[in-house]
Amino acid sequence: MQNVIDVLEERGFIEQTTHEQELAQYAGSGQVSCYIGFDPTASSLHVGHLVPIMALAHMQRHGHRPIALVGGGTGLVGDPSGKTEMRKMLTVEQVNANVLDIKRQLARFLDFSQDKALLLNNADWLTQLYLIPFLRDFGRHFSVNRMIKAESCRARLESEEGLSFIEFNYMVLQAYDFYKLCEQHQCRLQMGGSDQWGNIVAGIDLIRRTLGEQAFGITFKLITTSSGAKMGKTAAGAVWLDPERTSTYDYYQFWVNTDDRDVARFLALFTFLPLSEIEKVGALEGAELNGAKSVLAFEATRLAHGEEEAIKAYRSACDMFGLRSVADSILPSSRIPRKVDLIEGDNVPCSEMLSDEFEEGIAAFKLFHETGLAKSGGEARRLIEQGGGYVNGRRLKSFDQLIFTKDFSEMGLLLRAGKKRFHKILIKEKK
Incomplete structure (x- = not known):
């Protein structure tokens, strides 16, 4: 089986890694555990979270064990990364409710049966810490000089609002998460967005100093559209995975409206269709390219909402816009219905x-x-x-x-x- 690191690289996920050669050897040495953290400040994940979610799914499909870590503890503190001002503080009840909703959404992409994947909440250990022992045993391994040079801290220090003490601790707490997962679950790989590089490296360093283990990190590219817009943002706001916040039909339409230049790239990132089929999309034009967009929309919707809902959304689009059936030759591995009975057929005036x-x-x-x-x-x-x-x-x-x-x-x-x-x-x- 192909090394999963090569797969993620070929499909356009990876921006940078630590210890490149050692990481490839580690991922090819048998089943490994890896984790990504998810912030529970909202009741739903959105399209902007799909890159890390899909990366975990690829890890599982290659025989590894993904860990989705929901930040029930760090969510009470707030991550300053990418933020120009301090986040609104949530109550414990709000965070716990959001955690439950996020778990349900992740279960669409990952198989959690028989511990094939783990869903953990860092509140289980962070809320049990005693300050003085924690500072003595772990805080002493962190250099303030190095922490304030991290992009997430530096940007906030230079902002008008500044960086609060509570948020300054975020890097230490995330590093401690990595330490706990390595200690308890033999997890030595953390993945995350490009803004998490400093936090990931801090965790790798803490694991080396305390456990004497070599850990690894991968960051993902910030995905933007060919027009330069941030992925998952529309005029109406974020595109949510929760159908109560973004209907399945609107979710499907979001993908159908993908820019022509982005279709092949998004198929590689947001579906599991073979790259050998996706590479042929670049040569498609007109109705055939629209067929590829329908496949992208169907497959992305199927992953987030299930096949039955994806078929309903596809049929609704056909009913409304008179779409033609997708040719068998276009991305043949897709499970999209190739023949659709349209209400009103193609006779819409x-x-x-x-x-x-x-x-x-x-x-x-x-x-x-x-x-x-x-x-x-x-x-x-x-x-x-x-x-x-x-x-x-x-x-x-x-x-x-x-x-x-x-x-x-x-x-x-x-x-x-x-x-x-x-x-x-x-x-x-x-x-």
Whole structure:
């Protein structure tokens, strides 16, 4: 079996590692344990967490034991990494509730049966510490000079708010987590985002000084889109893994709307499809590339929400936008349905409008009238006011809501009146 470190490298996960050759030997020496920490400051993880989650899943698929460490203890302190101001302090009850929700989401990606993966909470040991013994036995191994040079601390020290004493302890506590996992579970590999490099190295050093063991670290690349935007951020905010916060359909649509330039890269990162198939995506164009986007959306949704929900989301997209079936030759290992029965088939009425017409926005009721979904402007207003007007599956809040070109997806703009009457508008550029 291929070394998992090579797999993560080939698929675009890794930014930097410690002890490169020794790490490769360690990962190839048999089953090893590795861990990643997850911050419980929200009730749900989001798309920005998928790189570390997928990395743990790859480790498990290669015979290793992943440990997902939920920061029930460090969550009470706060990580200054990447933050310009101190986080809002959460109560113990809030943190514990968030921990339970995060555990359920991680279980979609990892098999926790028979200890094939572990879900641990650092509150189990951090909240039991006594300050003076901890400072004497562990605090003495940390250099303040080195700590303030870490990027996570330096940025905050230079900020207007500064760095609080409680957050300054975060590096020490995370290093202690690594120590405890090494001592109790023989875990000698920690992985995390690029902003965690200083914390990971501190843990490696602590393990060497206290246990005499060689530990390792991997950091992941910060994933941005080809347009330069941070991965997982949309105009509406974060894309959550919890379907109560981001519906399964909206989650699917997030992936369908991937920039053409990002499709192959995101397939490598966020699905388990073979690289040999993904490499061929770069040569696809037009309808075939849209088919690859459908596969990306289906596979990503299947992992986060299950196959049944992914099929529902795919069929809903087909119903709304009249998508064609995905050819058997496109990413053939995918479990996406290759033949879909569309309600209304491909017979959704369709018209074209110039992009110029939407520059200043067109009131929704006018579109419903012009496309024949309402016999008059008055009827269109009443339809929308009574909750029967939809654009791209979302109910309109007001009859005069303006529709702009940015509201169009690559498949157009779908208007719906009531439950069964549709009209699709396509954009055409002025010649």
